[in-house]
Amino acid sequence: MRAIAEGLLTDEQPPRLIGGRERETGRIVYPCPPGDTCEPVPLGREGRLWSYTIQRFRPKTPPYAGPEAFLPWVIAYVELPGEVIVEAPLVGVAFEDVKIGMPVRFTTIALDPDAADPVAMPAFEPIAAGDAA
Amino acid sequence: MSGDVCIVGVGIHPFGRTDGRSGVEQGVFAVKQALADAGVEWPQVQFAYGASDAAGNPDSMVDRLGLTGVQFINVRNGCAAGGSALFSAQMAIKSGEFDLGIAVGFDKHPRGAFNALPAEYNLPDWYGEVGQMVTTQFFAAKIMRYMAMFGISQRSLGMVAEKAFRNAVHAPHAWRRRPVPLDEILEAPLVSDPYTKYMFCSPAEGGVALILASEKKARELGKPLIRLKAATMRTRPPHSFEVFAPSVDVVEDDTRPRGTASRIASAAAFDVAGIGPDDIDVAQLQDTEAGAEIMHMAENGFCADGDQEQWLAEGRTEIGGVLPVNTDGGCLACGEPIGASGLRQVYENVVQLRGDGGGRQVQGKDGAGPRTAYSHVYGAPGVSAVTILER
Numbered sequence: 001m002r003a004i005a006e007g008l009l010t011d012e013q014p015p016r017l018i019g020g021r022e023r024e025t026g027r028i029v030y031p032c033p034p035g036d037t038c039e040p041v042p043l044g045r046e047g048r049l050w051s052y053t054i055q056r057f058r059p060k061t062p063p064y065a066g067p068e069a070f071l072p073w074v075i076a077y078v079e080l081p082g083e084v085i086v087e088a089p090l091v092g093v094a095f096e097d098v099k100i101g102m103p104v105r106f107t108t109i110a111l112d113p114d115a116a117d118p119v120a121m122p123a124f125e126p127i128a129a130g131d132a133a
Numbered sequence: 134m135s136g137d138v139c140i141v142g143v144g145i146h147p148f149g150r151t152d153g154r155s156g157v158e159q160g161v162f163a164v165k166q167a168l169a170d171a172g173v174e175w176p177q178v179q180f181a182y183g184a185s186d187a188a189g190n191p192d193s194m195v196d197r198l199g200l201t202g203v204q205f206i207n208v209r210n211g212c213a214a215g216g217s218a219l220f221s222a223q224m225a226i227k228s229g230e231f232d233l234g235i236a237v238g239f240d241k242h243p244r245g246a247f248n249a250l251p252a253e254y255n256l257p258d259w260y261g262e263v264g265q266m267v268t269t270q271f272f273a274a275k276i277m278r279y280m281a282m283f284g285i286s287q288r289s290l291g292m293v294a295e296k297a298f299r300n301a302v303h304a305p306h307a308w309r310r311r312p313v314p315l316d317e318i319l320e321a322p323l324v325s326d327p328y329t330k331y332m333f334c335s336p337a338e339g340g341v342a343l344i345l346a347s348e349k350k351a352r353e354l355g356k357p358l359i360r361l362k363a364a365t366m367r368t369r370p371p372h373s374f375e376v377f378a379p380s381v382d383v384v385e386d387d388t389r390p391r392g393t394a395s396r397i398a399s400a401a402a403f404d405v406a407g408i409g410p411d412d413i414d415v416a417q418l419q420d421t422e423a424g425a426e427i428m429h430m431a432e433n434g435f436c437a438d439g440d441q442e443q444w445l446a447e448g449r450t451e452i453g454g455v456l457p458v459n460t461d462g463g464c465l466a467c468g469e470p471i472g473a474s475g476l477r478q479v480y481e482n483v484v485q486l487r488g489d490g491g492g493r494q495v496q497g498k499d500g501a502g503p504r505t506a507y508s509h510v511y512g513a514p515g516v517s518a519v520t521i522l523e524r
Binding site for chain 1: 245248250251257258259261262263264265266267269270273274275277278281322323324325326327378379380381382383387
């Protein structure tokens, strides 16, 4: 499955997110912006839930390009320690079990699994107790 | 110029939905009402600053008001557009260049959530394609973290919304003027957790005009002196958490709230006015969602983070409380026409300072009506505007 955009995910399997380290300040941002102010850096795979909400209505199209059939999802901000807090869906968890501070791991999901040529987008999933890497 | 800049006339086109009347026409309606209120004619107006985000060029209203050759500058500055127009109008008088002018704002947005596109915010297209170009996600995620950090309950969010609709019953310009019971607010469908549909404001329509004059001119007009003691507009500091943010900076101590444009604009306004939060008798705080009012109480210096739970339980922000907040129902009850929204807050403050609030009139510390009034807006991509009025 190809990534939804160039320069977003590393080529390895499984992929990591690519952030941008500002050459002047060392600050890390995501995604890595075009131009030469930032150097692309792979981001850590594991972090903790910083905040979240649940997207309960289908976003307007355009720009949303997901499936017509809508199911609510968790939109998460995940703190990758010492790097940056990134925004992506959190999958594989019941809404009532989502807790700020819970450990999560990077993964990818299909934006529309039923599409003819599905694209991969960033996401996170919970790290189960006793499942730490 | 000596003395203060004064607000000598106010006008408003009712907020909500007015089919068949354009945004510009709603702005013209407000200007005409403000002129009549001030007792001045359009040809006397020396300059205008006009704010609109999505309803056309404000200066096109000279067609309807009269081709007097008046200086008319358009302002487009996100949610701070109205505040920026007011700041600019104030400076035009303070500089001594003019002594009578207008700040006007209007807007007319389609139904449903604002439909922003990534390119307008310097973001890649994929960010919109995956469904993250949605303002409500940010507002909900911001309050979700704040609630966890400072012990704010979802019930308190409901109490803010319940107060808004109850206050709006007495505000003729408000949109949603039916009281909604707290249980109905809390049990309504969730839009973006923890917010139910009653806890978010909606894009709307409306227009507001304020006539500003030098103190000397205001005395000539014989109007009660409503002094604009401070008008500030600021942008965001480092590490702030803003709408449409694919990433947020990590910070060493993340147990305290982060800096915001609101904190900077507020501190600057109190500094300019030479008074503090305890001196304010009535406040209009940006409440695009119920939690925004709660967070903005602290960001504007009125209480400590976490004290809001007790403030609401004790009714301190009610019309009869020590600091009435959003006396006309705020954005929750009036909706948010971006260009007009910040000026509506100032309109409401002028009404309160004049004692014209009717069923929503604030009595003030000594029962003789409020003497000071505060307004605050916040919006994308991290802008805030504050005013302080005094009579």
